[in-house]
Amino acid sequence: MKAIVFDQFGAPDVLRIGDVPEPVVRPHDLLVRTRAAGVNRADLTHRRGGYGRPDFGDSTVMGLEIAGDVIAVGDAVRGHAVGDRIMGIVGGGAYAEMARIDYRMAMPIPDRFDYVQGAAITEVFVTAHEALIHLGRLLPGETVLVHAGAGGVGGAAVQLAHALGARVLATARRSSHALVRQLGADVVIDYENEDFTDVVAGLTDGRGVDLILDFIGAPYFERNVNALDFGGRLVQIGIMGGAGQASMPLERLLYRHLHIIGTVMKSRPQDVKWAMSHRFRERWLSAFANGQLAPVVDSTFPLAEAGAAQQRMEAGLNVGKIVLTI
Structure with a gap:
């Protein structure tokens, strides 16, 4: 079958179409004829050599998110059949004509969505649900600050927080503010021209927010801590701005009873990933079917142009998900 392969780590142009064996x-397992694959930042790390030459459990081929049609099922599979339209997170292998997925990670694509939209749901919304609600314990009426609110996970988090009944603040580039408001943000902060700590202080009479979801890392860390209310929670879900050393005022951590939580999905044990997917499916899948939630697709590229798709993400040009069509 055709898949994206690369002989050396490097820039997006190392990616090319090649032939690889079909999954066993x-x-x-479900064997899936892949119709669309979500592009994620982990794919960029894979291409640059951040994981070495990995086998994530399903494949050495790049890609962690698929949508497609079931063409074969394993003997222990329950609740799925050949012909089902499914979406889900895989342990590698998405950038290919066929992929296998543990059936406990698979979800039906809502009838109102096509394969591209299906490929734009699971990774970002499962991650956002885990960070906001399971770990961040966000409650209706609380105030949350979502950084990178126009990104894939950030946009999903804005939608979920709004649907939950929270007050949603988000940071985004000025050109993306209209979209982020459309997703459900009450206030959008221009991170290029405004200091979010000043905005938060002004909006909360100096108290701070209940929860912050951050993808940036070290450059924001101390300011995030300073922007939390008593008992506030910071969920660190990315380090897009760098993984260097970060400092914080320990007296604020201590006397404000703050909670700092780090999470990443890809390296978690398989049973933890099953639980994460199950929690999301039980809580939110029906909200896609009835139109309360929707994926945000930035752009699509054919599989052969995976390098161009990753280049767009690397340049920070996407607003929502980038999806490969297969």
């Missing part, structure tokens, strides 16, 4: 179906 294991007892708990």
Whole structure:
């Protein structure tokens, strides 16, 4: 079958179409004819050599998110059949004509969505739900600050927080403010021209917010801590701005009873990933079917142009998900 391969780590142009063996179906697997694959930042790390030459459990081929049609099922599979339209997170192998997925990670694509939209749901919304609600314990009426509110996970987090009934603040480039408001943000902060700590202080009479979801890392860390209210929670879900050393005022951490939580999905054990997907599916999948939630697709590229798709993400040009069509 055709898949994206690369002989050396490097820039997006190392990616090319090549031939690889078809996946072998294991007892708990669905074999899927891939119609669309989500592009994620982990794919960029893979291409640059950040994981070495990985086998994430399903494939050495790049890609962690698929939508497509089931063409074969393993002996231990329950609740799925050949012909089902499914979407889900895989342990590698998405950038290919066929992929296998553990059936416990698979979800039906809502009838109102096509494959591209299906490929834009699971990674960002499962991650956002885990950070906001399972770990961040966001409650209706609380105030949350979502950084990178126009990105894939950030945009999903804005939608979920709004649907939950929270007051939503988000940071985004000025050109993306209209979209972020459309997703449900009450206030959008221009991170290029405004200091979010000043805006938060002004909006909360100096108290701070209840929860912050951050993808940036070290450059924002101390300011995030200073922007939290008593008992506030910071969920660190990315380090797009750098993984260097970060400092914070320890007296604020201590006397404000703050909680700092780090999370990443890809390296979690498989049973933890099953639980994460299950929590999201039970809580929110029906909200896609009835139109309360929707994926945000930035752009699509054919599989052969995976390098161009990753280049767009690397340049920070996307607003929402980039999806490969296969």
